[in-house]
Amino acid sequence: MSMNVGDYLLQRLREWDVDHVFGYSGDGINGLMASWVDADDPPRFIEARHEEMAAFEAVGYAKFSGRVGVCAATSGPGAVHLLNGLYDAKLDHVPVVAIIGQTNRTAIGGSYQQELDLHSLYKDVASDYVHTVSAPEQLPNVLDRAMRTAMSAHAPTAIIVPADVQELEYSPPQHAFKMVPSSLGVEFPTTIVDEDALSRAADVLNSGSKLAILVGQGARDARREIEELAERRGAGVAKALLGKDVLPDDLPYVTGAIGLLGTRPSYEMMMDCDTLLIVGSSFPYSQFLPEFDQARAVQIDADAGRIGMRYPTEVNLVGDATATLRALLPYVEQNSNSTWRNGIEQNIESWWATMESEAMVEADPVNPMRIFWELSSRLPDDAIMSADSGSAANWYARHLRFRGNMRGSLSGTLATMGPGVPYAIGAKFAHPDRPAIALVGDGAMQMNGLAELITIKKYYEEWSDPRLIVAVLHNNDLNQVTWEMRAMAGSPKFLETQNLPDVDYALWAKSLGFSARTVTDPAELGEAWDVALAADRPTVLDVHCDPNLPPIPPHATLDEMKSAATALLKGDADRWDVIKQGFKTKAQEFLPNR
Numbered sequence: 001m002s003m004n005v006g007d008y009l010l011q012r013l014r015e016w017d018v019d020h021v022f023g024y025s026g027d028g029i030n031g032l033m034a035s036w037v038d039a040d041d042p043p044r045f046i047e048a049r050h051e052e053m054a055a056f057e058a059v060g061y062a063k064f065s066g067r068v069g070v071c072a073a074t075s076g077p078g079a080v081h082l083l084n085g086l087y088d089a090k091l092d093h094v095p096v097v098a099i100i101g102q103t104n105r106t107a108i109g110g111s112y113q114q115e116l117d118l119h120s121l122y123k124d125v126a127s128d129y130v131h132t133v134s135a136p137e138q139l140p141n142v143l144d145r146a147m148r149t150a151m152s153a154h155a156p157t158a159i160i161v162p163a164d165v166q167e168l169e170y171s172p173p174q175h176a177f178k179m180v181p182s183s184l185g186v187e188f189p190t191t192i193v194d195e196d197a198l199s200r201a202a203d204v205l206n207s208g209s210k211l212a213i214l215v216g217q218g219a220r221d222a223r224r225e226i227e228e229l230a231e232r233r234g235a236g237v238a239k240a241l242l243g244k245d246v247l248p249d250d251l252p253y254v255t256g257a258i259g260l261l262g263t264r265p266s267y268e269m270m271m272d273c274d275t276l277l278i279v280g281s282s283f284p285y286s287q288f289l290p291e292f293d294q295a296r297a298v299q300i301d302a303d304a305g306r307i308g309m310r311y312p313t314e315v316n317l318v319g320d321a322t323a324t325l326r327a328l329l330p331y332v333e334q335n336s337n338s339t340w341r342n343g344i345e346q347n348i349e350s351w352w353a354t355m356e357s358e359a360m361v362e363a364d365p366v367n368p369m370r371i372f373w374e375l376s377s378r379l380p381d382d383a384i385m386s387a388d389s390g391s392a393a394n395w396y397a398r399h400l401r402f403r404g405n406m407r408g409s410l411s412g413t414l415a416t417m418g419p420g421v422p423y424a425i426g427a428k429f430a431h432p433d434r435p436a437i438a439l440v441g442d443g444a445m446q447m448n449g450l451a452e453l454i455t456i457k458k459y460y461e462e463w464s465d466p467r468l469i470v471a472v473l474h475n476n477d478l479n480q481v482t483w484e485m486r487a488m489a490g491s492p493k494f495l496e497t498q499n500l501p502d503v504d505y506a507l508w509a510k511s512l513g514f515s516a517r518t519v520t521d522p523a524e525l526g527e528a529w530d531v532a533l534a535a536d537r538p539t540v541l542d543v544h545c546d547p548n549l550p551p552i553p554p555h556a557t558l559d560e561m562k563s564a565a566t567a568l569l570k571g572d573a574d575r576w577d578v579i580k581q582g583f584k585t586k587a588q589e590f591l592p593n594r
């Protein structure tokens, strides 16, 4: 039976085990969609409300499944809309393949309708691989390379298929001149450096008595090995934001997040350690790592191009995190001195007590930290969390205690607003049997989340576990930036840019048939979470929370404090509430519960 290029493209995706393609229609991909009409799933076409959301869903799917995310969009505007989601993939090193339409070959170069120079447009975002299929014989190779390159470079790649090419009869590459054959699949090596390098690395780690370990998303499969190393050396472990789910927070030596959104125990551990091991992280803020001459350091990373550039490390081991740690462990000596480790454990214990007191500080009406605190103890062991960029990212990083097999992610490097809800949708397609929870500011909700609730409505009945909870931090403020302006620019809140129009998020959710609840009393929060976690459908929790609690890091510099004070003196509309709430919150760090 003859097949056209669109049919073959779907067949090839199926052969690559692609289950879902997140996208949006348009005549640039009409041929492909026509093929979908007759094709059996997989792959299933999942339609978002906007191509940027489709790209975020592909990124969320890839992050939570460990597989390649695939998205599709029409030429011109559809291709433009995908870009922010693809940049999110690029910066967080996530494998995503974008399939994009283009005007017919006969019109290319003719300033035709919806014709853009897609190669120039995608040159940066898909710098690892972007090509146009202009003849059917090219297709297997271009698609297969896009898949393999996305996997090996952990990056977005793109294939452009003009609309008329999608409808051409497919003919495979011949055993002939100027033909490029192709093949499916790829097996990656497990790289480990040689014994001499392992022994040099171990010498560094064995030389100190105060080891700090920093893990990132590249250490995800190495949980057991990191635990063993930390136990043997009496070390503490801090987690970069994208590595929050690498180790559970109930291990007594896990200090939690690091950096601007980080914890005090992580900060203090880095300031006091004498040896440092970085595994699978490219955490960029060196001011949160030890002073450059303070610690002897080793780094393990799969990518030689990104190792040794965040700290003056003595030994850089390029290799798979799990295999390298396994090979390194026999060289690592037992540290019998437990003083360092005991100090870290005490810091962590009092830190969590402080977090609880901060979350319980009275606010007007709800303290946003309490949303996270009440959720934390109720989280099912298999929950998948997403957080949006905004104040939610701070509370996600600091207040959620991960246990069991919990997963979580956010836009770590692009730090774009908008992926909270679509990531959770991607998570549900990756794991329909697990609950997903999106923690999202009202600005992000107005930007993307409200529309994407419609996508949830379209699909949730297919998920074996229909729980997808969206918690909205309803503060009528673009709060994170309001605080950045105060703390960094010494500028008062600019009402014109920072205040948001009031929206009834629960009402909108109810109109879609979801379970929904508006929370204005902190005492109701626990029960609201219980009901949402027991629901037989998606839930929106619209929590009216106080914008005047500063998402100030526990180690805010004196300059930042002075800037914030100056901003308030300059006539910030919320100054008295800010002063009151800021003082009450900060005071918890110094109260006896520490």
Ligand SMILES: Cc1ncc(C[n+]2csc(CCOP(=O)(O)OP(=O)(O)O)c2C)c(N)n1
Binding pocket: 388, 389, 390, 391, 392, 415, 416, 417, 418, 440, 441, 442, 443, 444, 445, 473, 475, 477, 478, 479, 480, 481
């Ligand atoms: C696409 C995009 N636009 C703007 C920003 C800058 N920005 C970062 S956080 C933020 C405020 C987010 O407000 P909201 O979603 O309401 O959350 P809140 O901080 O108020 O909790 C803004 C404007 C961004 N990161 N991404």
